[in-house]
Amino acid sequence: MKAFGYQLPAMSSLIIWGLLWELVGQLELTFFLPALSEIFITLSEIIGTKPFIKALTETGQAFFLGTFYAVTIGIPLGILMGKNRFIDELLLPWVNVFLSAPLTALVPVLMVLFGFGLKAIVITTSLFAIWIIILNARAGVKQINPALVEMAHSFGASPMDAFFKIYFWAALPEILSGVRIGFIRAVKGVIIGQLLISIVGFGALFELYSSQFLMSHFWAVLLVLFTLAFSISEFLAMLERKVEYYASKR
Amino acid sequence: MNAISTSSKAVEVRNVFKNYGEVEALQDLSLDFPRGELTSLLGPSGCGKTTLLKIIAGLLPADSGEVMVNGETVTGPGPDRAFVFQDFALLPWASVIRNVAFGLELRGVGKSEREAIAEKYIADVGLDGFELKFPHQLSGGMRQRVGLARALSVDAQVLLMDEPFSAVDEQTRRKFQEDLLNLVKHENKTFLFVTHSIEEAVYVSDQIALLLPRPSRVSEIIRPSGFRDKGIDSIRRDSEYLDIVDRIWDSLRTYVE
Amino acid sequence: MRNRTLSLKILSSVLIFGAWEVAGRVPVSFAFPTFLESMAALWTLTIEGTIFTAYVETLKPLVVGVMISAFFGIGLGVWIGLSRKFDWFVSPIFIVMQSAPLAALIPLLIMVYGIGLTSKVFVVCIMAMPVIVLNTSGAVRNTSVSIIEMGKSFLGTRREIIMKIIMPSASPIIFVGLRLGISAGFIGAILSELKITPTGVGDIISYSRSIADYPSMYAAIFSIILLAVLFLNILERVEVMIFKGINKGLVSD
Ligand SMILES: Nc1ncnc2c1ncn2[C@@H]1O[C@H](COP(=O)(O)OP(=O)(O)O)[C@@H](O)[C@H]1O
Numbered sequence: 001m002k003a004f005g006y007q008l009p010a011m012s013s014l015i016i017w018g019l020l021w022e023l024v025g026q027l028e029l030t031f032f033l034p035a036l037s038e039i040f041i042t043l044s045e046i047i048g049t050k051p052f053i054k055a056l057t058e059t060g061q062a063f064f065l066g067t068f069y070a071v072t073i074g075i076p077l078g079i080l081m082g083k084n085r086f087i088d089e090l091l092l093p094w095v096n097v098f099l100s101a102p103l104t105a106l107v108p109v110l111m112v113l114f115g116f117g118l119k120a121i122v123i124t125t126s127l128f129a130i131w132i133i134i135l136n137a138r139a140g141v142k143q144i145n146p147a148l149v150e151m152a153h154s155f156g157a158s159p160m161d162a163f164f165k166i167y168f169w170a171a172l173p174e175i176l177s178g179v180r181i182g183f184i185r186a187v188k189g190v191i192i193g194q195l196l197i198s199i200v201g202f203g204a205l206f207e208l209y210s211s212q213f214l215m216s217h218f219w220a221v222l223l224v225l226f227t228l229a230f231s232i233s234e235f236l237a238m239l240e241r242k243v244e245y246y247a248s249k250r
Numbered sequence: 251m252n253a254i255s256t257s258s259k260a261v262e263v264r265n266v267f268k269n270y271g272e273v274e275a276l277q278d279l280s281l282d283f284p285r286g287e288l289t290s291l292l293g294p295s296g297c298g299k300t301t302l303l304k305i306i307a308g309l310l311p312a313d314s315g316e317v318m319v320n321g322e323t324v325t326g327p328g329p330d331r332a333f334v335f336q337d338f339a340l341l342p343w344a345s346v347i348r349n350v351a352f353g354l355e356l357r358g359v360g361k362s363e364r365e366a367i368a369e370k371y372i373a374d375v376g377l378d379g380f381e382l383k384f385p386h387q388l389s390g391g392m393r394q395r396v397g398l399a400r401a402l403s404v405d406a407q408v409l410l411m412d413e414p415f416s417a418v419d420e421q422t423r424r425k426f427q428e429d430l431l432n433l434v435k436h437e438n439k440t441f442l443f444v445t446h447s448i449e450e451a452v453y454v455s456d457q458i459a460l461l462l463p464r465p466s467r468v469s470e471i472i473r474p475s476g477f478r479d480k481g482i483d484s485i486r487r488d489s490e491y492l493d494i495v496d497r498i499w500d501s502l503r504t505y506v507e
Numbered sequence: 508m509r510n511r512t513l514s515l516k517i518l519s520s521v522l523i524f525g526a527w528e529v530a531g532r533v534p535v536s537f538a539f540p541t542f543l544e545s546m547a548a549l550w551t552l553t554i555e556g557t558i559f560t561a562y563v564e565t566l567k568p569l570v571v572g573v574m575i576s577a578f579f580g581i582g583l584g585v586w587i588g589l590s591r592k593f594d595w596f597v598s599p600i601f602i603v604m605q606s607a608p609l610a611a612l613i614p615l616l617i618m619v620y621g622i623g624l625t626s627k628v629f630v631v632c633i634m635a636m637p638v639i640v641l642n643t644s645g646a647v648r649n650t651s652v653s654i655i656e657m658g659k660s661f662l663g664t665r666r667e668i669i670m671k672i673i674m675p676s677a678s679p680i681i682f683v684g685l686r687l688g689i690s691a692g693f694i695g696a697i698l699s700e701l702k703i704t705p706t707g708v709g710d711i712i713s714y715s716r717s718i719a720d721y722p723s724m725y726a727a728i729f730s731i732i733l734l735a736v737l738f739l740n741i742l743e744r745v746e747v748m749i750f751k752g753i754n755k756g757l758v759s760d
């Protein structure tokens with residue numbers, strides 16, 4: 001989009017939305033939308049407080065562990081499926097089922113099995129992220145040029161070598177794109193887990209704020225969450241573009 | 251008919267300039283297209299052939315200068331012109347008959363009437379029996395026949411063809427060229443034909459406009475005359491044909507890396 | 508070939524459900540019933556008809572929410588795809604929404620709209636809308652330039668070009684967006700039953716958990732997941748059937 005001959009940067013319209021928000025808030029049209037400036041003031045007040053730091057670290061921890069498991073299990077499993085037809089045919093239907101399944105419904109089970117704590121949330125997060133990571137790693141391996149693999153074998157690469165030195169790198173663009181989507185899903189999973197379990201992390205914070213109708217507190221937390229989620233997604237997208245650039249030359 | 255529309259020029263291009271940002275695509279280009287004839291725009295890729303054709307079609311505005319079709323200044327697409335696209339531009343979800351009739355559909359012709367007209371042109375281009383097929387079921391050559399039938403069915407006086415045969419195989423292409431010669435002979439239409447193939451241009455054209463880049467201009471106009479009536483089969487062995495091909499290659503070779 | 512795929516599918520089902528059965532018999536946890544117990548519970552829920560009344564309840568916000576999202580989502584998406592200015596102004600909202608954990612808005616929605624159907628419909632809408640809008644706008648924006656020029660050169664009006672060229676060309680991707688929207692809507696519908704007020708399938712899950720009737724709880728979860736997966740799969744099949752071969756650039760998550 002251009003204005004007065006200048007190319008307006010992408011996403012710059014968010015500034016206008018911010019101003020509109022401020023205006024609506026200043027006019028006090030609805031109780032649930034405080035002015036943006038007020039939210040920022042609240043944010044600066046709560047950002048250093050103990051409950052906030054606690055919620056953030058708890059969430060960060062669950063997210064980190066959840067995505068860690070999803071990546072370390074998902075990528076090798078996907079590569080294995082891409083390489084081995086038998087395993088692929090055995091597992092693919094299930095991966096597809098869980099990819100489109102409303103996993104939210106599993107959270108109550110995880111709660112009774114693993115307790116109302118970090119463990120259940122970590123597993124929820126992993127479950128949200130892992131399937132797309134598996135599928136993309138699999139797709140990445142499937143598109144590898146067979147000549148590359150033959151070359152490796154002809155140079156006497158061991159199966160382990162082939163696995164880590166060929167398949168992983170050759171499938172990297174697809175793997176990364178799976179990881180990006182997986183991470184976006186994980187962010188959603190970690191929050192859904194916390195909302196349902198609601199005595200941990202931001203889930204607990206939300207309970208506290210909504211029971212006391214602390215609107216600007218609520219929005220301050222939302223703003224932080226959305227900004228973090230967007231940054232993670234953009235960062236991974238950037239990484240992906242870098243790798244795609246090299247991949248287009250492979 | 252008034253005096254202007256019976257004049258011998260179907261299309262006149264006067265001092266047309268066109269830039270894409272920094273890129274000078276056309277610079278002070280003037281060219282006449284005689285009525286009832288086939289004029290080729292020949293030149294290396296990037297010299298502005300498509301740009302010129304789109305300006306004549308009214309799909310692209312010129313920066314300055316004027317284009318007249320039948321003496322009237324072009325301000326946009328009009329019923330007097332029909333376009334045949336390099337990539338066919340067929341609707342993938344529509345059958346052959348709907349694709350062929352689509353130009354008429356956009357002109358508000360009723361369904362039964364436009365399908366009757368489409369049937370005729372489908373038969374004319376040799377696609378009898380393929381009416382209900384879809385583009386993905388056809389070969390490249392057949393798709394271009396659909397594009398051609400669509401352009402013919404709106405009965406425009408000027409046909410604008412942008413490298414129509416570049417996406418079809420060599421055999422089909424030769425057949426197309428022969429069909430095109432018959433078309434020029436029997437339909438009383440003016441053809442503007444873009445190509446980058448020297449042989450093709452010399453084979454099918456009444457007039458060849460040689461376009462050269464940097465800056466883009468018409469460097470030469472060639473009118474092959476001797477071999478046109480000798481019959482389709484012997485053209486490629488005719489000495490004038492071979493001379494012209496050589497002459498054009500001499501002009502072009504410095505522009506080819 | 509077909510036989511091999513089918514027998515492998517059966518084999519993998521037997522393996523997974525067998526593992527479930529064994530794990531339930533050990534048992535790995537007091538709250539882990541066997542596969543057969545769960546299926547028996549599902550059978551009871553089915554012949555009593557409880558599960559069907561629950562579905563109706565659960566699907567109500569889903570259907571209403573998806574219909575609202577489809578209507579406004581496709582409308583907005585088409586507008587975004589057609590207008591550069593509107594694209595610049597509105598797209599960022601949906602791009603942010605797409606990556607954001609929108610479930611966090613639920614407590615807020617409860618505060619504003621209470622715990623009734625409205626809130627649940629809203630949850631479904633915010634989950635389903637972004638993917639519908641982004642796919643629609645992308646599809647409209649990416650319509651092949653050449654067929655649009657074709658329409659212009661044959662004197663199509665703007666309205667004709669939108670209705671006869673852009674919309675049909677965008678419809679496969681719009682349909683994919685709708686399917687992904689429904690998939691997200693399922694998550695929203697179940698989430699709202701578990702978080703806002705227990706109704707429908709969410710009620711069976713919560714209630715049987717509270718009385719420690721784990722087979723029924725597992726049965727309800729199993730059946731709602733099965734329902735969603737089957738429905739989405741059928742939609743995908745239908746898609747493939749209608750739009751053979753035409754598929755390009757889509758936004759998934
Ligand atoms: N939409 C466009 N934007 C910028 N430059 C363009 C555009 N279309 C064409 N050009 C440039 O204008 C020149 C002429 O293009 P074109 O008319 O397509 O040439 P031709 O059809 O002879 O190959 C080329 O250098 C091309 O790169």
Ligand SMILES: [Mg+2]
Nearest residue numbers: 299300301413
């Ligand atoms: Mg061209």
